[in-house]
Amino acid sequence: EEGGPIPVAFYYDEDKNITTIGETKEESPHKEKAFDKLFSVDVIKLKESATFTQRVKVKDISKPIDALMDYMACDNKGCVAYTDTPVKIDFANLKGAIGTEQINKMFPSVALAQPILNGDILDSKRASLQTTYVEPLGDCGEENTANGQGYLWTFILGFAGGLLALLTPCVFPMIPLTVSYFTKGSKDRKSGIRNGLLYGLSIVVIYVAMGLLITSIFGSTALNTLSTDATANTIFFLIFVFFAFSFFGYYELTLPSSWANKTDKMADGGGLLGIFFMAFTLSLVSFSCTGPIIGSAIVASANSATGPAIVMLGFSLALALPFGLFAAFPAWLNSLPRSGSWMNTVKAVLGFLELALAFKFLSVADMTSHWNILPYEIFMGIWIVIFGLMSLYLLGVFKFPHENSMKKLSKARLAFGLAALAFTIYLGTGFRVNQNTKQYTSLKALSGIAPPTYYNYFRPDVAETQVDPAIKARFASYTKCANNLDCFKDYYEGISYAAEVNKPVLLDFTGYGCVNCRKTEEHIWIEDEVWSKLNDDFVLISLYVDDRKKLDKTLISKSSKEKIRSIGKKWADFQIVNFNQNSQPLYVMMTPDEKVLAKPRGFKEGVKDYAAFLECGLNTFKLINGKPIGSK
Missing domain, CATH: 3.40.30.10 (Glutaredoxin)
Structure with missing residues (x-):
């Protein structure tokens, strides 16, 4: 009746092969008609099972019939409407199916039907979910708060990268030279401070503009896709390995010298434009050290539309900070350590970090594409080797090309070497087994970097074979x-x-x-x-x-x-x-x-x-x- 639930209805794809004869008939051993309080009308209900009969005239029985089915399933809590459920009837083999289940299955199992119309349209809409998502049944819970935290951590990532860049041999020696130029070449202290601050601001503008340019070229959706795309992550892996060996001193990344020469000439013009091009020159000549750091930070932040711009803001602020501070307080320059071999050590350590992070991207490609080449044990083993080598390098056991032999191990290098050794031992604790889950114990420092502990080779007691076989036989996606x-x-x-x-x-x-x-x-x-x-x-x-x-x-x-x-x-x-x-x-x-x-x-x-x-x-x-x- 009008105002009642949606009745069962079939819609056949009638073509030259099939013609329907009469109406669809329904039979059920548990069919009943009664007044329904929910709808306030008389309702015919088909309980437990039902048979639907439709006479058809078919020219070629080798061709299956496609149809759509509407119905509503109810219990004592409420009703759910299902529309456009696909139905296929194969006359040649005397088989029929509703969605992915056989017709003779229990009626509620029809909910398994995928919402695919005509075989190629995906309709993901679930009306009940949409309605109750806006107004949930309960008044507790909380909203997603990840975005604000994500922006903060992206900024911190960029800022940390900028601080590391300051310690490299391409940037660190430039600090006293540039600040001295502003303080001694200016008419008075006030103009020196102003020029130093403008120089720092120019650095920020240049790098943030670069971040915005990257987003505009690739688009926010493309950047998010790149962050999990197997091909992109494999390329990132190769790039990081390439950057790492550059930091180790086997080759140097440089931009064409003509670029730096042109910007340097523009900087000679003086004024605000001259200061801007001085900052631009710094960004070009320091690329061999800053390029790998910038590239790493941008790739790590690419899952957010604003990630590249935010990471560049953090990076540039850290890079610009000393120029502004030392221009305002030039006496602080005396407290800076002298340039020396320690800067090459910083570069080498960055190389080890780049090499370790490279495997994070290979891991993403491996998991999303199901290659099964980099499970938890192998990933952790590689990291233990990398940080073990870092500790040996810092302790003076070996050196890289273009490095002089070390006469004496400094206290700072010894401390960092022991810290790297301690971290290597810490990585080894990731092979402990949690007694509750029967899986490896994940390390908090590697959350989101290492593969999940359940993705492993050597813990067969928690493999998919341990799931309930009766459930697995009915539901293919059931797993651990x-x-x-x-x-x-x-x-x-x-x-x-x-x-x-x-x-x-x-x-x-x-x-x-x-x-x-x-x-x-x-x-x-x-x-x-x-x-x-x-x-x-x-x-x-x-x-x-x-x-x-x-x-x-x-x-x-x-x-x-x-x-x-x-x-x-x-x-x-x-x-x-x-x-x-x-x-x-x-x-x-x-x-x-x-x-x-x-x-x-x-x-x-x-x-x-x-x-x-x-x-x-x-x-x-x-x-x-x-x-x-x-x-x-």
């Missing part, structure tokens, strides 16, 4: 995820299983290259008060938005009209359409019938906060569910 937790890597399979076991869902939008995702998994999920809830009370669905594994066929997003070729792009489209954001991690607690339980959570440190977030969702689920969690 972080901290030995059972999880699903397919949304539709996950919610179908959650409905069977009567548990709430924790929807985890994550990524193989997501630093904050690893921090949450390795240092929050692993704690007992969080791990026990995830393990016992939730069905975990982890959707990797950077998974480069190809889909069986290219799809077209109904919302963005973009081509969807990979699993990761499919889940990224799902996140954007239903939750209006594309940052990871994003944690959404929901019911199996797709109602959001509390405000979703982004990245935020704090074990107790995360445990309270989960408890909030559990309490809301218990309140509306009316049955014990896990009861069928």
Whole structure:
């Protein structure tokens, strides 16, 4: 009746091969008609199972029939409408399927059907999710707070890179020379300070403009894609190795000398323009030292639209700071250490750091493309070798080309050598096994850099073969995820299983290259008060938005009209359409019938906060569910 639920309806793709005869008939041994309080009308309900019969005239039985099905599934908590569910009937083999399941399966299992229309359109929209995301069932939870923290850390990354650049032989000797030029070549102290500050400001303008130019050329979306793209990360790996050996002294990176000569001539003109070109000359002549640092910082910040500009702001402020300070307080120049061999040592140490970070990018390419060449043990072993060699270098065991033999080991170099040795030993502790998860113990200092501990060769007791075989036989995406937790890597399979076991869902939008995702998994999920809830009370669905594994066929997003070729792009489209954001991690607690339980959570440190977030969702689920969690 009018005002009632959506009735079951079939829509056939009628062409020259098929003609329907009459209406679709429905039969069910548990069919009943009664007044429904929810809709306030008489409703015919088909419980447990139903048979639908449609007479058709077919010319060629070798060609299957394609149709779409509308229906609504209800329980005592509410109803969910399903529209345009694909139906395929194969006359030649006497088989039929609704979505990915056989027609004779239990009716609720139809929820497994992927929302694909006509075989090539991806419609990720889930109306219930969109509605309850705006107004969750519970009034607890919290908003995503990762962006503000991300900007701060990006700035700090750039600032730290600028401080390191100051210590290199290309930049450090320039500080007293440039400041002396301003203080002695100016009419008075006031103009000297002004010129020094303008020089520093020019450095900031030049580098920030460079960051904005990079974003405008590649675009924010392209930069974000590059940060997890296998080909791009492999290229970054090779570039970092190239930079590392440049720092080791095997060759030098230089820009054409004509560029520096031209800007130097422009600087001779004096005035504001002259000061600007003096700063531009510095950026060119120091490129052999600053180039690798800048490149490293930009690549590390490329997952954000404003990342390159923010990292350049931090870098340039650190680089400009001493020029402004020493111009204002020239007496401080006397406290600077003299230039010497220690600057080559700084370059070599930077080379070791570049080489270590190179494998971070190779790791991202490996995980997103499923190459299985750089698991946790191999990655950690490589880092132990690199930092072990760094400690031996600092302790004077060997030297690089163009370095003079060291007569005496300085106290500072000895201290840094021992610190590198201590860090090498610390890396070795990453092979300890956590008794709860039966996996390696992740190191906080390497969160988001090293591969996740569950990606390993030598811990077969936590391999996929240990999952429940009965569940695995029914749900292909069922596997082991972080901290030995059972999880699903397919949304539709996950919610179908959650409905069977009567548990709430924790929807985890994550990524193989997501630093904050690893921090949450390795240092929050692993704690007992969080791990026990995830393990016992939730069905975990982890959707990797950077998974480069190809889909069986290219799809077209109904919302963005973009081509969807990979699993990761499919889940990224799902996140954007239903939750209006594309940052990871994003944690959404929901019911199996797709109602959001509390405000979703982004990245935020704090074990107790995360445990309270989960408890909030559990309490809301218990309140509306009316049955014990896990009861069928």
